[in-house]
């Protein structure tokens with residue numbers, strides 16, 4: 001829990017605050033949902049619909065200084081996924097400082113829109129011209145939409161992912177359904193494979209599933225979290241397992257036991273080329289069913 005040093009009320013139940021590590025957050029306390037978004041990274045770090053378990057996992061280890069991504073929630077990978085291009089892994093959006101555009105509160109939901117200013121893009125991708133916005137619809141479920149417009153005069157390549165970290169009670173017992181027969185790139189071996197049955201975890205998993213995948217279901221001890229994407233032709237499934245957990249920054253050594261990532265993406269073969277003036281939206285909807 002960040003200690004509050006400065007706070008500003010933005011709307012009923014929506015507050016902007018700066019914690020003692022200098023990070024700025026938008027905090028939502030609405031009858032339907034509690035949530036927190038870090039302006040650094042445009043990063044939703046927690047989302048708790050009323051009467052449910054948390055929809056997202058967040059590492060208990062927060063980096064002390066701004067500039068290091070928080071591990072958990074929904075990091076925004078943009079305009080490339082992983083190491084598809086040179087520069088920071090997963091691109092520049094997850095460490096950039098986003099600006100608040102709008103907050104709309106209704107009885108059912110809180111809608112928050114952020115934009116990544118040109119000045120943040122100019123640092124790493126000075127030759128590219130984009131308008132980039134993220135919208136969070138926080139309610140009894142969660143919807144995150146990342147919208148990119150090519151504002152330049154040449155075609156530009158776009159790779160991206162909504163890198164959702166989901167909580168699990170025991171990684172060795174969970175299953176992901178909805179990927180049976182899908183082909184995937186195993187990022188650990190570089191080989192193309194075909195999924196047979198549900199995805200289960202007994203070692204590191206780092207895969208890009210291809211195709212316009214419908215909803216996938218994370219089945220965990222009789223409960224289900226559904227992740228439904230749109231604007232996506234690829235889904236990344238990731239768990240770091242034992243050795244990689246030790247190497248990851250700001251991640252508990254046994255953190256792999258209690259999380260996995262299901263990432264609605266445009267990654268690998270699914271990278272897009274946007275013509276001047278073209279807009280593309282990538283969206284994920286995460287909901288919990290008991």
Ligand SMILES: O=P(O)(O)OC[C@H]1O[C@H](O)[C@H](O)[C@@H](O)[C@@H]1O
Nearest residue numbers: 082089090187206207236238261
């Ligand atoms: O450590 P990060 O840069 O946050 O990346 C965390 C993970 O993200 C994705 O799921 C990739 O497929 C993994 O290869 C990567 O290890």
